[in-house]
Amino acid sequence: MIRLLWTLAKIGVVVAAAVWLAQRPGAVELRLGNLVIEAPTGALLVTLLFFGLLAAFAYRFWLAVRRAPQAMRFGRAGRRREQGYRALSLGMVAVAAGAADEARRRAREADRLLDGAPLTLLLAAQAAQLDGDDSAARRFFQAMVDEPETSLLGLRGLMAQANRSGDRDEALAIAARAQKERPGTPWVLEALFDLRTANGDWNGASAALEALAGRKLVRGEDLRRRRAVIAVERSRLAEERGDKGSALSHARTAWKLDPALPAATARLARLEGAAGHGSRAEKLLRDGWTKAPHPLLSETLEALWSRLTPAVRFTQGQRLLKGDIERPETRSLLADLALAAGQRAEARKLVGPLAGEGASARICRQMASIAVGEGDTAGARNWLARARLAPADPAWFCRACSAVSAEWRGACPQCGVFDSLEWRPPAPPAPGQADAIAAIEQELETGHVAAVAAPSRTEAAREA
Numbered sequence: 155m156i157r158l159l160w161t162l163a164k165i166g167v168v169v170a171a172a173v174w175l176a177q178r179p180g181a182v183e184l185r186l187g188n189l190v191i192e193a194p195t196g197a198l199l200v201t202l203l204f205f206g207l208l209a210a211f212a213y214r215f216w217l218a219v220r221r222a223p224q225a226m227r228f229g230r231a232g233r234r235r236e237q238g239y240r241a242l243s244l245g246m247v248a249v250a251a252g253a254a255d256e257a258r259r260r261a262r263e264a265d266r267l268l269d270g271a272p273l274t275l276l277l278a279a280q281a282a283q284l285d286g287d288d289s290a291a292r293r294f295f296q297a298m299v300d301e302p303e304t305s306l307l308g309l310r311g312l313m314a315q316a317n318r319s320g321d322r323d324e325a326l327a328i329a330a331r332a333q334k335e336r337p338g339t340p341w342v343l344e345a346l347f348d349l350r351t352a353n354g355d356w357n358g359a360s361a362a363l364e365a366l367a368g369r370k371l372v373r374g375e376d377l378r379r380r381r382a383v384i385a386v387e388r389s390r391l392a393e394e395r396g397d398k399g400s401a402l403s404h405a406r407t408a409w410k411l412d413p414a415l416p417a418a419t420a421r422l423a424r425l426e427g428a429a430g431h432g433s434r435a436e437k438l439l440r441d442g443w444t445k446a447p448h449p450l451l452s453e454t455l456e457a458l459w460s461r462l463t464p465a466v467r468f469t470q471g472q473r474l475l476k477g478d479i480e481r482p483e484t485r486s487l488l489a490d491l492a493l494a495a496g497q498r499a500e501a502r503k504l505v506g507p508l509a510g511e512g513a514s515a516r517i518c519r520q521m522a523s524i525a526v527g528e529g530d531t532a533g534a535r536n537w538l539a540r541a542r543l544a545p546a547d548p549a550w551f552c553r554a555c556s557a558v559s560a561e562w563r564g565a566c567p568q569c570g571v572f573d574s575l576e577w578r579p580p581a582p583p584a585p586g587q588a589d590a591i592a593a594i595e596q597e598l599e600t601g602h603v604a605a606v607a608a609p610s611r612t613e614a615a616r617e618a
């Protein structure tokens with residue numbers, strides 16, 4: 155409405171100007187040989203304006219006619235591209251929903267409409283992955299690697315494929331290539347760290363960690379812990395190749411970073427002891443034990459004292475741990491030393507108070523040893539039976555794959571996940587199990603074994 159009024163206003167101004175000009179007095183005279191043309195100035199100007207406008211319209215019309223085929227072509231290509239991207243997004247939705255057939259169909263459609271645009275390769279690769287067709291997926295990812303704009307995405311896809319098939323060397327080669335092409339990409343650095351730790355390449359892992367730290371991708375507590383774990387492993391490698399100096403210096407680094415990491419304390423104490431610094435090693439172990447009494451520390455202590463007689467070891471233990479005697483783990487450790495020294499009365503004094511209801515398997519075993527030493531065979535049998543039912547001893551379990559490892563490692567020996575081993579008891583048996591055993595024990599005591607066993611046997615037969 156406003157536009158219409160504006161146009162009318164413009165036309166009004168032009169008409170008014172024309173009328174005003176036409177009414178002005180004055181004339182123009184044009185002489186060409188004998189020909190004389192004479193016209194009022196206003197009328198001439200209006201005529202010139204009219205022809206000028208006519209020429210402008212004619213030119214616009216000619217341009218429109220000339221461009222028509224191209225515009226039609228553009229319109230068609232635009233619609234095609236629009237359909238292609240629609241197929242692409244529907245395909246991505248199908249991938250996310252896990253609909254393999256739909257994803258494959260959309261991938262073909264997008265590829266046809268978008269003339270093989272790089273992104274259609276990603277959809278095709280994901281559709282192939284969904285279908286379980288790994289070789290097709292690899293082909294599509296490889297094609298992406300060949301295009302500069304999708305190369306990194308293709309490498310990421312290829313690496314995921316290699317990881318899935320468990321080919322760590324292949325994955326590492328791809329990560330190294332990605333690092334060369336686009337240095338410092340976060341996922342590439344993370345992948346290099348994970349793969350190197352899993353492969354036991356601890357020097358390489360340290361370099362990858364520092365690159366991550368440099369980009370603030372790992373920081374704070376996490377960074378400190380990772381550095382400590384890597385330092386313990388670098389110390390182990392140095393020791394294996396006979397480089398005692400490096401072994402000791404890496405162990406010191408690890409211990410300073412994380413004194414609560416038992417593997418770091420135990421390793422440093424052992425190396426200090428081997429270097430002739432016995433009292434320094436004892437102090438490290440005692441301080442570590444007071445913070446967290448881990449069996450790694452007591453084992454290291456016993457190894458440190460391996461040249462001493464059992465009696466001296468027991469005395470040394472009492473001296474070293476006298477400030478920590480109320481802790482159950484300390485009592486248990488001293489009881490072991492006392493038993494080795496043949497001092498059963500001392501051992502009983504230490505673990506007797508811990509041997510009540512819910513005593514650990516270790517305490518029950520120690521009580522059995524004391525009973526054996528005292529010639530109490532029935533008592534020993536009783537303690538061993540209790541040991542079997544008691545909560546089991548802790549061990550190194552992998553948080554990622556649940557595998558048990560005989561010793562601590564910076565990465566799980568089974569699945570290779572970094573810093574995944576935790577010291578914990580095995581998962582307890584199903585709650586019904588203990589109750590069932592307790593019920594049979596009760597029957598044993600009251601002498602109704604046959605009455606208990608018979609119905610359950612017939613029930614089992616009926617079920618079978």
Ligand SMILES: [Zn+2]
Nearest residue numbers: 552555566569
């Ligand atoms: Zn594992």
